[in-house]
Amino acid sequence: MVYLLDRSHSRACRIRDWCLMCELEQHVAMLQEGVGSLSPSKILLNMRSVGCRMGGGNQEDAHEFLRLLVMSLQAVCLEDMGGEKKVDLGLQETTLVQQIFGGRLKSKVKCLRCHHESERLRK
Template identity: 35%
Template sequence: MPALCSNKGFCMMCRFRTVAIQAIGTSGEGTNVGSSRSFNPSSITSNLKNIAKSLRLGRQEDAHEFLRYSIDAFQRAALYGTDPKLPHSVKETTWVHKLFGGRLRSRVTCNVCKHPSDTFDSILDLSIDVRDRSSVRDALRLLLPSTCCPDQTSINAKNARNTSSLLSNLRSTMHHKF
């Protein structure tokens, strides 16, 4: 671990730094780029259980699953030494959230009164099913299911008599902070 790291246990940032130095060479000029020399990223592979309890060396794992667990490990390292009860708004200020994060806005709009209701969820990943889809936009449409807005949750729709007339559209949009 670098001397600047205050983490007393496993630190994903330190381990990844070690692997990056192995990959590009200590001079930082890409001395290993294009060479036939290989290396073992053992500082990562020997710590799979520290990244995620379910990861095991020699077992086939999904690359996306490993990436997600690695991003979570980076976030834990970035928050090391801080109060675990920090508000989410503060946790979202790490370099991890700046690089990988975003907010998913879900908007329910009442078709009778047209009143929108928004909720925002912090995300580091968004999984979408791209099978049989012509574009990412088409795949994102799967996140937009129709939902029923019952009378008691329909703001300003007191005159509506049946819930089928209150059909709402759930719209989700992603917002990435730079």
């Protein structure tokens, strides 16, 4: 949280267009200021730039959005370090995103019609 409040990323960001991490910093700053209720509208408007192709607001859409959001934040962190291909795998585990979301993501989706449950573990 301190990283986001200090705007550590945006001060050094080299992305000319919209940047997910810069946007997240702005969102957290507004939350800290207590301006009332907030919507992540700019993030939602730019979902395609984080690789998110979603449909009609289904449960799996929310799960997919979170997964892609975390992956995109990790990519931004790695880009700040020289890019994924240049950063050692061990060092990749030390990013802000890995510290917060690291480990495995267990996703469980249940069909509302047939009640079948699907479980997946992803790193």
